[in-house]
Amino acid sequence: MRTRVLSIVIIATIPLFGAGCSKQVSYNNDVNPILVSNCLTCHVGGEGTEKSGFSVQNYNSLMKGTKFGPVIVPGDSESSTLFRLIGHKADPKIQMPPHHDDAQAGGQLDPLTEEQIETIKMWIDQGAKNN
Numbered sequence: 494m495r496t497r498v499l500s501i502v503i504i505a506t507i508p509l510f511g512a513g514c515s516k517q518v519s520y521n522n523d524v525n526p527i528l529v530s531n532c533l534t535c536h537v538g539g540e541g542t543e544k545s546g547f548s549v550q551n552y553n554s555l556m557k558g559t560k561f562g563p564v565i566v567p568g569d570s571e572s573s574t575l576f577r578l579i580g581h582k583a584d585p586k587i588q589m590p591p592h593h594d595d596a597q598a599g600g601q602l603d604p605l606t607e608e609q610i611e612t613i614k615m616w617i618d619q620g621a622k623n624n
Contacts, residue, residue, distance in 0.1 A: 518616040519624050520552055527609045528555070531590055531602065552623045567621040570614040580610050 518524065528536075528549040535541035536549045546560030558564040564574040576582070578589040581604070590602035605613075616622075 516615065518612055518619055520616065520622060521624065523612050524616045525552075527605065527612060531605060531609070535590070556621070565617055565621050568618060570617040573617050576610075576614055576617055579605050579613060 532541070532549045536547055538548075542548050547558060547564065548554040556563065556565060558574075564578075565576075566572040570576040578587060581588060588604070590604065
């Protein structure tokens, strides 16, 4: 009986260990370097800022979003415009960074890597904190 109770307790706590294993993503250490290397040229005084009002200059400007409203919904990457644009979940003409021949934005850059997209997704899902 004692072994059975111990087995039930162990099985019941296994999901708790898995929940704590996901990497804590930092804006300063993980997300901002991606934005600086891939978005800064257009979204700090460039075409992206001029057309949409969206700037990645700092955390506050990122969270402010565009002249149309926020692009990040803390805790919900799937509802966040930023994730949809970088994660190839939007019309190719507006995916970011622009990397298609028919992109509306001028210039062409390389798309973000799957790892970079996942990092931003995790950060948003973890609450998009200024950490």
